[in-house]
Every structure is written in C-alpha cells, then in structure tokens.
Amino acid sequence: MAPNDSAETNGEATGTVVGRRKAARYIVPFAVAGVAAATIGLVPALADSGDPELPDITAQELIEKIAASDEEQLSGTVKVSTDLGIPSLGGLAGSFAPGGGQGESTASPDAKLMELASGTHTLRIAADGPDKQRLSILGEGSEYSLVHNGDDIWGYDSESNEVYHAESDGNERGGKAGERKAPKGVPATPKDLAEEVLAAAGDTTSVTVDGTSQVAGRDAYKLLIKPKQSGSTIGSVTVAVDASTGVPLKFTLAPSSGGKAAVDAGFTSVDFAKPDASSFAFTPPEGAKVTEADELKAEAEKAGTADKAHKAHKDLGSLEDFKGLNVIGEGWNAVAAVEVPGGAGMPTQGSGDVPAQARQFLDALGDKVSGDFGSGTVFKTRLVNALLTDDGKVYVGAVTEDTLVKAADAAE
Amino acid sequence: MSQAELTAVPAPRTAPRALWAFGILRSELATTLRRWRTLALLGVLAAVPVLIGIAVRIETGDGSRGGPDGGGGPAFLSQVTNNGLFLVFAALSATLPVFLPMAVGVVAGDSVAGEASGGTLRYLLVAPAGRTRLLLVKYASVLVFCLVATLVVAASALAAGALLFPVGEVTTISGTRIGFGEGLLRAGLIAVAVAVSLTGFAALGLFISTLTDSGVAAMAATVGVLITAQILDTMPQLEGIHPYLFPHYWMSFTDLLRDPVHWDELTRNLGLQALYAAVFGSAAWARFTTKDVSV
Structure with a gap:
C-alpha cells in the first residue's frame, strides 16, 4: 500500500507543476501585447518631454526672422487637420464642382483645395524658387498633384486620370491671373497661414514667444498670438518657427471654446535641400483627359449658371465687393454686416413663403436670439458665427454669439 | 519548451533535427498547395484579374474612357486602358479587401484544426519534431501561401494586362513617369507588401485554428473576425482604435506608386503586422503546446 500511495502523491504533484507551467505560457501573448501598448503609449510622451534649449528671443525678433527667411528650396510632408465644426466640406464642394458636369474637371484646383477645409489630409510640398x-494631396490610393513650373500650372487627379492645365505667359489675361495664384490662394502651408495671421495682427493682438518645441525633428520657437479683446471665437494661434531658418513649421489655431484645435497644420518632415528637378x-x-483653363472659362460663360461654385468661391474671397457690406468693430472682433438682397430675412411664421416644416428645420439648425435689433437666428460653427435677423440682415464674424448680438444692436 | 524538448534530446542531434524540420516544412507545403481546395482558391484568385481586364476591355472597346467619371470602383481602374501594368495594381486593390484574406483565412484556419478533425494531428505529434517546431512549420507554410496567393493574382493580372492592353512607361499617381522596368520592380514590391499585409491575419487565423478541433469552425471564425475588423474600420465613431485594426493600413501598398515613395504608412503597416504576428503567434504557441490532443 505504502509504495503505491507515495507514487500517486508524486504523480499529482508533478501534474500540478506541469499545469502551472502550461498556464504560464498564456502570459507570453499578454506580455507581448502589454509591452507593445506601453511602447505605443510611452514613446511619444518621452519624445515630447524634451523641449530644446534655445537662446532667448523676443517676439519682435522672431517675427523679423520669419520675414527674413528666404528659404526658397524646401520639400516636406505636411499634415493638415481641420475641424471647423461644419459638416464635411469635401463632399459639399465635390457635389458643387465636379457635379456641374459638362465643362468642369475634377482636376481643377479650386474643388480640390476646398476639400482641405475639413478633415485630416497629408500633403507633400516641394518648392524651388518662385x-x-x-x-x-495624398489620398487613399490616389493623389492630387498641383505642379507649377515656369509658365505652366498642371493639376493631375490620379483617381479620375484627369489633367487640368493653365498657362500664364507674359501678358496675363483676366482669369489667368487668378489661376496663377491658385496654388497660393488657399493657405495650406504653415508659412502661408502664419503670414496671413501676422498681417492681420494690430494693436488688438498680443504676440509673445511661448517656449520652444520640436517639429519634424527640428528645434523651433513657439510664437503665441492671442486676441487682447474678449469676444472672439479664436482662442489663440501658435506658430512654431524653425530656430535656424525662420521658416514656420507648425500652425495651430485653437478656438476660445476649448477642445481640439480648429486648424492644425504642421510639417511631419522637412528638408531644406534643393528638390529633385x-x-x-x-x-x-x-x-488622360486634359482640360484647359481657357476652355473651362469659355464653357462656364456659355453655360452661365453651370459654374456657380466658382462664383460662390470668388464671392467669398472678395466680400468687400458686396453691396451694403459694413464692417463693425475692429481687430479680432470685426463683424461683417451684409444686407441680403431683396431684404428677405428668415421667413416668419405668418409670411407664408415657407411651409411650416421647412421653417422648423431652419430653426433647428440655429438658435433664436433677440435684442435691441429685433430678433433673429444664430448659426454657429466652431470659428465663425452668423446672425440672420428677421428683417433680412446678416452679421458674420469670428466672434461669440454675444458679440454678434452687440454688434447688431450697435448697428441699429 | 515543447514536449519533445522536455524528453531530453541530446544536443548533437540538433542539426539532423533542423533538417528534419525542413523536411516537414516541405511535406507540409506540398500537402497544403496540392490540396484541391487550395488549388480552387488559387484558381479563383487568378480569375479575378482576368475578369476585371476583360470587363474593362469590353467597356472601353468603343473608344470611351475606362471607369466612371471621377473615379469609383477599385483604385487605378481608370489607368488600366492606358497601361496594362495598372491591372496588377487594380487587381491587387480589388482582391486585398476580401478574396486574398479569405483564402488565407481558409488555409490558416484549417492548418491545425483541420488536422485535428481529420485525426492526423496526433500522428504528426508522434514525430520527434516537437509542437513548437510543428507550429512554426504550420505558420511558415501559411506565410508561403500568402506570398503564393498574392503572386498568383499579380502574375495573372500582368499576363492579362499585357495581352489586353498596351504596356509601356508608367505614370505614377504623383504624375511623374518611370520606365517600364522600374514599374515592374514596383509591382513586385507591391506584391510583397500585400503578402506582408496578410501575415498578421495569418497568425490570427493560426491561433483560432488551435482553439478548436473543427476545421470548418476555425475557417468560419477566422473569416468572421476579418469581416468584423473591416466593418469596425469603416465606422468613424471608432476612429481611436482604427490604427490598431489589422486591415487598417492594408491599402498602404498604393503609397509605393507615389514618387517619391511615401513610407510612413507602409512602415506602420509592417509594425502592426509584426505586432499581430507576435501576439497571436505566441497565443497560438501557448495554446497549442498545452493542448490535449486526444483525437
């Protein structure tokens, strides 16, 4: 009996040890996953912590540095994220522009650059002199390229295999002058964006140097631009400026309401060497189907209304041309007041122009407000708010609802 | 630490054993690739590019341009009529989301569970190879199948493209031109990139295969996981987890057609697949080496 007993006990003991050892093997996959998760979580944090040590610089010197930077040769990858709090503009622009059908080309720059106004995009830029x-613009399995070389501007959409071509020779005529500027018309690079903001900065703006950071592996100063007045929807603008070349590397626009940056455009890699010819x-x-800018224009003129998107685009660009446009306030709190042609405001309940359901829909989009000016509806996005009064005036600005109402009151 | 290793095999016999492992890999490959089911899968994969090519050819036979205006359908379809080489890219982007991973899922899901349900697994385990080695051999043969399946699609597309359409200089999606030779090289690189994209999923399939003794259940579960992951990848609300889903960077192979090549997502894809292979490979090892094989 005794030998048998001891044998059984031994067997059981060995069994448990083997069982434990077997169970221990399941730790391996979890350990691998855990290490991976820790690496993913920690590496960016560790890389972030080391802000470079750079000599002190005043805001004025930094702005001069940006102005003096003459790096004409660079190439790099830019990541642009835009969250303006409006529905995807890409789709909207798409439904306007190429949907026009006949004359419109999907490779035309206007439509493509409009897509940058929402979502996240990866851009590659290269420049060699003016x-x-x-x-x-890198898409999923496709790419849109805009190439400016001397007198030619080419747009190529690889997805539809369509080419857009504009020429700009010595004597530029009407439309062509506009086309020539097309690549620069929509500010996409951090430099364009920074210049736009600095040009607008006046005494209503505070500009300070806010430490340093690393952008695309380069040491950079951070320039912080803030409105001095309250009431703007723009909280702050941060521009990271390359310490050695003065080239703006990253541009961040934070709304005053907090949360995710409304516009965030920065280099993820940059190289100041001469790009390959x-x-x-x-x-x-x-x-490939080639569309000439001239043909497009002629077609548009012939079709008349077919090119609404173009026109709307232009109108947005030159609001000053609007009849009855009035700018109230200054600096960051400027509000544009526009008289709607015909004086038709928000249809009121009794007017009978609009079915009740449509009116409800419009109301749902905006908030009702009232003040000394009467009453109206406020339409909000994260940056731009608009007040449409019942008597047919529109007030638009990058300001809060209160400021908008005050501006409307003041205008009365 | 497999059972075979535990039974104290003397060290000098390592070299013959490595040879033996190579032998088992060869026989494993032969059984996998010669199976009727595998041949049928490869046949379907080879037919896809031919069908796409013929459809595009018929569609554009009257001189109209290929593809609907403004793109749509698989990427590169609009360029196929101008350059047959683009049929390779179009076929790979058409088969990568469904056909290729499904074929891999069938082979990977069946690799262990199929043997178990067929009752042949225990005979394999009798051989002095050890379970770890056997599992590695199984994974290696699934990986070879990934490459073979991708190459079958690419080769059939290249042949169909060259027969049906003109070939010549290639316009990259950035609008620059590269010679036909470099175009072929990039097509080869793309085929490898696509095959590598499937390695993580192959490891996942192998793991599922060790969980059950039913080959059909393992295949169905593997393909189910694939579909689930792809649905999750399209939901904008789940953006946070997208970078960790194995199909998320699959289409990154198209970045090889840019000029210069955009490596960011390609390397991210590589890392992600390596991570999946490590996690599910070790999970499969933990399961398989501790599993009771009674049937």
Whole structure:
C-alpha cells in the first residue's frame, strides 16, 4: 500500500507543476501585447518631454526672422487637420464642382483645395524658387498633384486620370491671373497661414514667444498670438518657427471654446535641400483627359449658371465687393454686416413663403436670439458665427454669439 | 519548451533535427498547395484579374474612357486602358479587401484544426519534431501561401494586362513617369507588401485554428473576425482604435506608386503586422503546446 500511495502523491504533484507551467505560457501573448501598448503609449510622451534649449528671443525678433527667411528650396510632408465644426466640406464642394458636369474637371484646383477645409489630409510640398512649386494631396490610393513650373500650372487627379492645365505667359489675361495664384490662394502651408495671421495682427493682438518645441525633428520657437479683446471665437494661434531658418513649421489655431484645435497644420518632415528637378516636370499621361483653363472659362460663360461654385468661391474671397457690406468693430472682433438682397430675412411664421416644416428645420439648425435689433437666428460653427435677423440682415464674424448680438444692436 | 524538448534530446542531434524540420516544412507545403481546395482558391484568385481586364476591355472597346467619371470602383481602374501594368495594381486593390484574406483565412484556419478533425494531428505529434517546431512549420507554410496567393493574382493580372492592353512607361499617381522596368520592380514590391499585409491575419487565423478541433469552425471564425475588423474600420465613431485594426493600413501598398515613395504608412503597416504576428503567434504557441490532443 505504502509504495503505491507515495507514487500517486508524486504523480499529482508533478501534474500540478506541469499545469502551472502550461498556464504560464498564456502570459507570453499578454506580455507581448502589454509591452507593445506601453511602447505605443510611452514613446511619444518621452519624445515630447524634451523641449530644446534655445537662446532667448523676443517676439519682435522672431517675427523679423520669419520675414527674413528666404528659404526658397524646401520639400516636406505636411499634415493638415481641420475641424471647423461644419459638416464635411469635401463632399459639399465635390457635389458643387465636379457635379456641374459638362465643362468642369475634377482636376481643377479650386474643388480640390476646398476639400482641405475639413478633415485630416497629408500633403507633400516641394518648392524651388518662385517658379517651381509642387503641392500634392495624398489620398487613399490616389493623389492630387498641383505642379507649377515656369509658365505652366498642371493639376493631375490620379483617381479620375484627369489633367487640368493653365498657362500664364507674359501678358496675363483676366482669369489667368487668378489661376496663377491658385496654388497660393488657399493657405495650406504653415508659412502661408502664419503670414496671413501676422498681417492681420494690430494693436488688438498680443504676440509673445511661448517656449520652444520640436517639429519634424527640428528645434523651433513657439510664437503665441492671442486676441487682447474678449469676444472672439479664436482662442489663440501658435506658430512654431524653425530656430535656424525662420521658416514656420507648425500652425495651430485653437478656438476660445476649448477642445481640439480648429486648424492644425504642421510639417511631419522637412528638408531644406534643393528638390529633385523631376518633381516639377509634368507631362500629361497617355489617355488622360486634359482640360484647359481657357476652355473651362469659355464653357462656364456659355453655360452661365453651370459654374456657380466658382462664383460662390470668388464671392467669398472678395466680400468687400458686396453691396451694403459694413464692417463693425475692429481687430479680432470685426463683424461683417451684409444686407441680403431683396431684404428677405428668415421667413416668419405668418409670411407664408415657407411651409411650416421647412421653417422648423431652419430653426433647428440655429438658435433664436433677440435684442435691441429685433430678433433673429444664430448659426454657429466652431470659428465663425452668423446672425440672420428677421428683417433680412446678416452679421458674420469670428466672434461669440454675444458679440454678434452687440454688434447688431450697435448697428441699429 | 515543447514536449519533445522536455524528453531530453541530446544536443548533437540538433542539426539532423533542423533538417528534419525542413523536411516537414516541405511535406507540409506540398500537402497544403496540392490540396484541391487550395488549388480552387488559387484558381479563383487568378480569375479575378482576368475578369476585371476583360470587363474593362469590353467597356472601353468603343473608344470611351475606362471607369466612371471621377473615379469609383477599385483604385487605378481608370489607368488600366492606358497601361496594362495598372491591372496588377487594380487587381491587387480589388482582391486585398476580401478574396486574398479569405483564402488565407481558409488555409490558416484549417492548418491545425483541420488536422485535428481529420485525426492526423496526433500522428504528426508522434514525430520527434516537437509542437513548437510543428507550429512554426504550420505558420511558415501559411506565410508561403500568402506570398503564393498574392503572386498568383499579380502574375495573372500582368499576363492579362499585357495581352489586353498596351504596356509601356508608367505614370505614377504623383504624375511623374518611370520606365517600364522600374514599374515592374514596383509591382513586385507591391506584391510583397500585400503578402506582408496578410501575415498578421495569418497568425490570427493560426491561433483560432488551435482553439478548436473543427476545421470548418476555425475557417468560419477566422473569416468572421476579418469581416468584423473591416466593418469596425469603416465606422468613424471608432476612429481611436482604427490604427490598431489589422486591415487598417492594408491599402498602404498604393503609397509605393507615389514618387517619391511615401513610407510612413507602409512602415506602420509592417509594425502592426509584426505586432499581430507576435501576439497571436505566441497565443497560438501557448495554446497549442498545452493542448490535449486526444483525437
């Protein structure tokens, strides 16, 4: 009996040890996953913590540095995230522009650059002097390239295999002058954005240097631009400026309501060497449909209304041309007041122009407000708010609802 | 630490054992690839690019441009008529979301569970290879299948493209031109990138295969996981987890067609697949080496 007993006990003991050892194997996959998760979580945090040590600089010196930077040759990758609190503009622009059908080309720059106004995009830019630039928007399995080389501007949409071509020779005529500026018309690079903001900065603005940071592996100063007045929807603008070249590397616009940045455009990699000349060479691929800017224009004129998107775009760009446009306030709190042609405001209940359901829908989009000016509806996005009064006036500005109402009151 | 290793095999016999493992890999590959089911899968995969090519050819036979205006359908479809090489890219982007991973899922899901349900697994385990080695051999043969399946699609697309359409200089999606030779090289790189994209999913399938003794259940579960992951990847509300879903960077192979090549997502895809292979590979090892094989 005794030998048997002891044998059984031994067997059981071995069994448990083996069982434990077997169970321990399941720790391996969890350990691998845990290490991976820790790496993903910690590496960016560790990389972030080391703000570079740079000599002190005043805001004025930094702005001069930006102005003096003459890096004409650079190439790099830019990531642009835009969250303006409006529905995807890409789709909207898409439904306007190429949907026009006949004359419109999907490769025309206007429509493509409008897509940048919402969502996250990866761009590649290359520049070699004022005559050679290239901007590519990287899509999923496709790419839109805008190449400016001397007198030619090419737009190529690889998804539809369509080419857009505009020429700008010595004597630029009407539309062409506009086209020539097309690549610069929509500020996409951190430099364009920074210049736009600094140009607008006056005594209503505080500009300070707010420490340093690393952008695309380069040491940079952070320039913090803030409105001095309250009432703007813009909280602050941060521009990271490369310490050695003075090139703005990152642009962040934070709304005053907090949360995610409304616009965040920054280099993820940048190189100040001369880009390969082949980057700026473009010949339309075989079988691609080429649309000339001239043809587009002629077509648009013929079709008349077919080109509404273009017109709307232009109107947005030159609000000053509007009849009855009035700017109330100054600096960051400027509000544009526009008289709607015909004086038709928000349809009121009794007017009978609009079915009740449609009116309800409009009301749902905006908030009712009232003040000395009467009453109206406020339509809000994260940056721009608009007040449409019942007597047909529109007040638009990058200001809060209260400021908008005050401006309307003041205008009465 | 497999059972075979535990039974104290003397060290000098390592070299013959490595040879033996190579032998088992060869026989494993032969059984996998010669199976009727595998051949049928490869046949379907080879037919897809031919069908796409013929459809595009018929569609554009009257001289109209390929593809609907403004794109749509698989990427690169609009360029196929101008350059047959683009059929390779179009076929790979058409098969990568469903056909290729499904074929891999079937082979990976069946690899262990199929043997178990067929009753052949215990004979394999009798051989002095050890379970770890056997599992590695199984995974290696699934990986070879990933590559073979991708190459079958690419080769069939290349042949169909060259027959049906003109070939020549390639316009990259950035609008620049590269020679046909470099285009072929990039097509080869793309095929490898696509095959690598499937490695993480293959490990996942192998893990599921060790969980059950039913080959059909393992295959169905593997394909189910694939579909679930792809649905999750399209939901904008779940943006936070998207970068960790194995199909998320699958289409990054198209970045090889940019000029210069955009490496960011390609390397991220590589890392993600390596992570999946490590996690589910070790999970499969933990399960398989401790599993009771009674049937």
